[in-house]
Amino acid sequence: xxxxxxxxxxxxxxxxxxxxxxxxxxxxxxxxxxxxxxxxxxxxxxxxxxxxxxxxxxxxxxxxxxxxxxxxxxxxxxxxxxxxxxxxxxxxxxxxxxxxxxxxxxxxxxxxxxxxxxxxxxxxxxxxxxxxxxxxxxxxxxxxxxxxxxxxxxxxxxxxxxxxxxxxxxxxxxxxxxxxxxxxxxxxxxxxxxxxxxxxxxxxxxxxxxxxxxxxxxxxxxxxxxxxxxxxxxxxxxxxxxxxxxxxxxxxxxxxxxxxxxxxxxxxxxxxxxxx
Numbered sequence: 001x002x003x004x005x006x007x008x009x010x011x012x013x014x015x016x017x018x019x020x021x022x023x024x025x026x027x028x029x030x031x032x033x034x035x036x037x038x039x040x041x042x043x044x045x046x047x048x049x050x051x052x053x054x055x056x057x058x059x060x061x062x063x064x065x066x067x068x069x070x071x072x073x074x075x076x077x078x079x080x081x082x083x084x085x086x087x088x089x090x091x092x093x094x095x096x097x098x099x100x101x102x103x104x105x106x107x108x109x110x111x112x113x114x115x116x117x118x119x120x121x122x123x124x125x126x127x128x129x130x131x132x133x134x135x136x137x138x139x140x141x142x143x144x145x146x147x148x149x150x151x152x153x154x155x156x157x158x159x160x161x162x163x164x165x166x167x168x169x170x171x172x173x174x175x176x177x178x179x180x181x182x183x184x185x186x187x188x189x190x191x192x193x194x195x196x197x198x199x200x201x202x203x204x205x206x207x208x209x210x211x212x213x214x215x216x217x218x219x220x221x222x223x224x225x226x227x228x229x230x231x232x233x234x235x236x237x238x239x240x241x242x243x244x245x246x247x248x249x250x251x252x253x254x255x256x257x258x259x260x261x262x263x264x265x266x267x268x269x270x271x272x273x274x275x276x
Contacts, residue, residue: 001016001017001018001183001186002016002018002183003016003017003025003032003041003061003062003145003181003182003184004016004017004022004032004058004179004180004182005031005032005058005059005060005061005062005063005179006056006057006058007056007057007059008057009057009102009105013025013031014026014029014030014031014032015051015053016045016048018045021045021050022050022052023045023048023050023051024048024049024051027048028042028048031063032061032062032063032182033062033063033232033233034063034065034126034231034232034234035232037062037125037126037127037144037145037232037233038128038232041144041184057104058103058104059101059102059179060101060102060103060177060178060179061147061178061180061181061182062100062125062178062233064097064098064100065097065125065235066097066231066234067094067097067228067230067231067235068094068095068096068097068099068100068234068235069094069228069230069234069235069236069237070092070093070094070095070151070236070239071090071091071092071215071220071237071238072091072092072166072239073086073087073091074090074091074213074214074215074238074239074240075208075212075213075214075239075240075241075242076212077208077212077242078239078240078242078244080242081242081244081246081247081248082247086214087214090215090220090223090224092227093166093167093170094170094171095151095167095171095237096171098173099152099170099172099173099174099175099176100176100178100235101174101176102177102179103177103179103180103267103268103269103270103271104177104180104269104270104271105177105271106174106271106272106273106274107174107175107177107259107271107273107274108172108173108174108273108274108275108276109254109273109275109276110154110157110172110276112156113154113156113157114156114252115154115155115156115245115252116152116153116154116252116253116273117152117153117154117155117244117246118198118200118206118244118245118253118259118261119150119151119153119240119244120148120149120150120196120197120198120240120241120261120262120263121149121237121239121240122148122149122191122194122196122210122217122237122238122263122266123146123178123235123236123237123238124143124146124217124220124235124236125143125144125145125147126142126143126144126221126230126231126233126235126236127142127144127232128142128232129142129229129230129231129232130142130221130224130225130229130230131225131230132225133221133222133225133226135222136216136218136219137218138222139217139219139220139221139222140185140218142221142225142230143185143217143221144182144184144232144233145183145184145185145188146182146185146188146191146266147178147179147182147235147266148178148179148180148263148266148267148268149176149177149178149237150176150178150259150261150269151170151176151240152170152172152174152177153170153246154169154170154175155169155246156169157169157172158170172276176235176237177261177269177271179269180267180268181266181267183266187265188265188266189264191210191216191217192210192211192213192216192217193209193211194209194210194263194264194265195207195208195209195263195264196208196209196240196241196263197261197262197263198243198259198262199259199260200253200257200258200259200260201257201258202258205243205250206240206241206242206243206244206261207241207243208241208242209241212241213238213239217238221236224236255273255274255275256272256273256274257272257273258270258271258272258273259271259273
């Protein structure tokens, strides 16, 4: 199943997509929430009203998450272009939940920013409370689905003004475009074998695969559950591959730029940059 949220910001309604058609879930749930995902979502669209979403805004495919947990430098080549050695244990930082916006919404360059950067990432949405999981193998039962995520970053805030922690450079408003849809595990394919790509102004930037992750999805969910309780609706951003502006190979984003990111089977985003 694929889940979407359609409508103006703050007024989105829940939608299921199946066989190229769209179905209104409003009679089933008020939104794509943690509670809806924890209850198993819907297994069939039979009896649901079909709707036309053409021309309508797509919001993030999940309602505002309780937590956005992010893994840093989870691809060896990206760690190298950042000037760091590959981590021996996952690096965790947080983004503010209000960073999450729709897949085609504008992204705002923060005041004073000169180093706003893109990061295509595989997002994992939690569907069942995960607390002290016994092994990585237990993780699958706690995942509601997968989503395309862009961990937009401001590198001066992240590194030079961080005070030692990255979240200042990650938590500006609109800094996490998400979607267009949440794909359940049965339809998403192997999360360890998905291609990831990004473009700025139509020019290629990143081109990699989740097979290059240092810590895979089951390990990350298990590992995080040893330190915090993962709740339904929480979002985990699993890291980005090489090819970002931080590498020095590309210019940072400026107002008017258009960035696009894509993951196999999870759709494509397109966001225009403008000043906050």
